Amino acid sequence: MSVTADHSPDTSNGDQATPADRPAIQIGGEAETIRVLTTALGQGALPDVYVSGGQLVHLARVSGKAASAAEHAHQADAGALPVQADPITAPSLTWLLAHHTFVYRNKFNKATEQWEDVEASPTKAALSAVLSSRYWPDVRPLVGVVTSPVLRPDGTLLQTAGYDTATGLYYAPTVAMPPIPAQPSTQEVSEALEFVTRTLLRDFPFVADADKANHIGLMIAPILRPYLGCLTPFGLISATTQSSGKTLLAEIPGYIYGLKHLVWRKNDEDELQKSITSALHSTAAVMLWDNLAEGTEVSSAVLAKLLTGPKWDDRNLGSNSAGFEAVNDRLWLATGNNIRLGGDMATRTALVRLDPNDPHPDQRDQTGFGIPHLDQWLKKPANRVTVLRHLLILVMDWINAGAPRSGHTMRQFTTWAGAAGGFLAHHGVDGFLDNVAEMREADDENTTWTAFLAKWHELHDDNPLRARVLCHSAEPEVIGNQVVDRWDGTFLTDDRDRIPSSKSLGKLLTGHIGRWHGPHVLRSRHDKSANSLVFWVETNPDHDKADHDQTPAADEQTALI
Template sequence: MTTAAEPADVTDTDVDAVDPDVTADGTVPADRPPIRIGGEAETIRTLTTAVAAGTLPDVFVAGGQLVHLSRVSGPAVADHATGQPSTLPVQADPLTASALAFLLAHHTYVHRLKKDRETGEWTEVEASPTKTALSAVLSSRYWPGVRPLNGVVGSPVLRPDGTLIQTAGYDPATGLYYAPTAPMPPVPTHPTTQEVADAKTFLLDRLLCDFPFVAPADRANHLALLLAPILRPYLGCLTPFGLISATTQSSGKTLLAEIPGYIYGCKNLVWRKGDDSELEKSITSALHSSSPIMLWDNIAEGTIVSSAVLAQLLTSPQWSARMLGSSGAGFTATNNRLWLATGNNIRLGGDMATRTVLVRLDPNDPHPDQRDQAAFGIPHLDNWLKNPTNRVTVLRHLLILVMDWINAGAPRSGHTMRQFTTWAGASGGLLAHHGIDGFLDNLTEMREADDEDAEWVAFLARWHELNHDRRITSRQLRQQAEIDIVNNQPVDHWEGAFLTDDQGRTPSTKSIGRILTGHIGRWHGDYVIRSAMDTHAKARVFWVETRTTDHVDQAEPDQTPAEQADLWQ
């Protein structure tokens, strides 16, 4: 018969005990629940029942898979270059057959009956289940009696009801396990007016005062990103990509990105330009880590961040990828991280502009690295943040602002942002509640950073100048791109605005047709492509409208391709 014990949270004693399994006289302690096993099938059923009943401490279920929370021995793992914590003091690992055998041996008394050949008497002997039985138990994806684990956090976060997780250990209301990276004094749930004022003064006039933000929007955007890990469990939403772009080296962009890294824990990633397959592997590897912040630091100057893989990640609650070298098994993880990048004069492409929050720095100084640190609000901030006590100070002030906003009813702003509207409305409301202006006011600059969109705006503007609202086929459009010879001089009617491929060449007629079809109805600036089928020529025709254009009936074109054949003659 199997006896269940109440699950216990991970504690230091779990690691430091010399031998929790036997007493000095070699007998089995009474607090080890007995599990009697028999044949293979019986063993599988018995172990499944025992695990489901919570017999093993610190075993949880995540995505249908059993995981075990264990404390990492030794000092907290840190990045030696930055001093940032790269992992949390507690980590969750998938439960394997060998790990299950280890837990059973240490926390239960697994035994079977053995018959003495001489006396015929049955006695209990301690036993270890076979690997086959252990693997069979772990193959189950349904564990209704096992506590769900939705993540491990190293700092206090908001529950969905607006209360703050401050007690270390497992939080049943959220399924989160709070493992503080440094001792954290209690944060007042109802901070005083003076505490709120002090928190705002510290964050704006000391912590961030020396960063050369281009505009108030850049400071407000960074604060919103800094608060995102605290708000995420409360909001239950995705957060956008944070891009910190500076005009020159030594502007402070890396340090600005490291602030959330120091506070919550960070993993540094390597950006490989134009290689989505490598980026996918990098993201999959990163999500095996418990770090809440994922950072691509110092992307090469002038890089255009344009990735379908990254764009998909940012708008997907779950990340799934096939494991390398596996034909069927895959990896799935909850996308609950904050993804950041830094670089000088970074540009955007693809769908990244609508998924990104921009923070710009411009020191307007030929030698920003020679600024007098002694005059800073916090001199040598990078070293200051390496002290856990100072990191707790920053975090406490952030939490005070959050709790004051919660007590005011958590007002929202009217900001909208694609799949991130929940985050934008809450962040905008929190900042406005504290009188911090500018949040998301640099959307125009964000669009200007979108090189691909800028190219489309120029292309469609010139198309409209040349063709107005006349409808043409992709073949005719391709013919217009040809360079004419006028008075022995080459003439480009498009003035360099026609679309080109990755090699800078004019695409083929078929490629142009595919490209235009992919942008039908999508606005670029004040221009949009419309399309219809020509029933006479059985060909698709395209035209450009502007925001001021009277929209015409799209069901039937007013000109056939044949009637437009003389357009450039």
């Protein structure tokens, strides 16, 4: 069977097509039907069908998607509708075959005593059997859908709408984007830098240069990701008070790349996992947990796993079977007031701080702002194009300069840190990742352990102690008429704010052996006479200072954060 297919996104109804206009697929018995349909799909009988993670998906435009009035007005052209890749199921495959092919059986007509081609639909069992295959060598792979231009691995810019063979990405712009020059002029670069740093971001109350630099580094991450092939850290925008502009700051990349809002449920890891899986069905490049409760501690094993893994896998929604898998190619952001970090999140986070130093920041006069009422300005598609165009010009200028890297390192995000640091240094933007000390101050767990180990060393020097002896030393003493806590409230406690049992304390200590907290580190060895572990604290005042003073040229294996 010979099959030809049009691979541009289909916008027709398909009902008016005659059998002559559609590929003909003759089916027969169940086994023959399975073989024939498998061959037809491999030969491209259906438009906009790709393979992703071993599963066939169909790329289609989505009508009626939630959007603002301005966006609906812009979407009057069907080409501007959002594009979505949906896994093909037996019912959806039936629909696609009915609209884009002529599936028939050869049946004998007793009345005419003639063999006739009669249109037919394959059985659900046959369709399910076809879709059960995980191997589709002749179907084009779909890595993802992007709504804005991105850098290919070779440093060229993907800016032509449609499927890109070099990357496996499908570029479906939601707004008309003018061509970006491969070699921007000096004037274009100067104007772009002026716009981004002194117009777009000028009026946000960043605490320090590091906060603005970190935000720009996060903003360009979706453009650089295919080029770098790397993960990006969690972006935390933390403000001192309400109406500081944190949500708007997070929404800038959301407006230009696509944004999905998520709900943060404290201490509910199962719900967090479900929300991440659901979010990854969206094509939005930016995922945002907005306005976390004031003082929230972001400490999640699920989120930590997401940020440091190139892929995310989970059970299919509504099913107990494993099956959902997606590339972790999104920018994950959160905003809130005085947000804290716990667990391993500090080493996975790029911090952006805002402090308006104003009791009523919402009442600021915007007359002299670079862009007054930026939230309304960004809602206009033409203005979002302006922002994205300037960012792309700066990226292409960096590429033409040889894409220089800085020496910044950051755990699993060193590739991003080195590239973003090099990009910012190339354009004269200072301070990138310089707020390491502030990051550690936001790390509640590190702060707790630093205080605990400091007091331990003060009380017991470097004498080895068993967990039972250490617990006993934490019991308050009665001196005269007063109850004295020698630990001054720094001893570790459980969820009920009680001193843990010696067994529980031993497990806690074991998990921190060899880990530095400030200038202190916990050591241990096995005591043969007691047949148990003993612990002690070593201190090095220069360790914490050296870590804070580390320059971008530091060894690549030493994490800045």
